[in-house]
Amino acid sequence: MCLKKTLTLSEDAIDVPPFGKFFVFGMQCKDAECGFQKSDVESEQPRDPCKITFTIEKDKDMTVRVIKSSAATLSFPQLRLSVEPGVDAVGYISNIEGVLQRFEEVLKAEKDIAEEDEDKTKCKNLLKKIWKIKCGDVPTKMVIEDPTGNSAIVSDKTVVEKLKAKKSKE
């Protein structure tokens, strides 16, 4: 967290039919040494906890809009890759290509610092798989679980389920 005067705040409202308005909050420190940044999204209308599943099947799916809040878990179960909510978690509005790019960047960085050949190979293989997914060659499920409901995948193909609460009513 940064509390210097170099910290700038931004707020944007983006209309996402058919879900309505989403607010995008950003914090960014202009001090190059600090580099603190954080972002999040929130729906104007309160929404229910949700589990959203989208199957990426073709290259055209790359343009499908994705809204992920910082409270959401985003995962590619078939690749065993996921981002969990936490202190460093961010929320953003992007598209599927952008989401895959975020994973690619992390994997590339991991590959560069990996000391074991085995770890390097694992990263390389995952990067290859992501490349194939981007081309639409390997159908892959993307899942977002959001207890705040502030996430969405904007497509007719999206499957939305209620997110089961961890506390049971029985």
Ligand SMILES: [Zn+2]
């Ligand atoms: Zn700062």
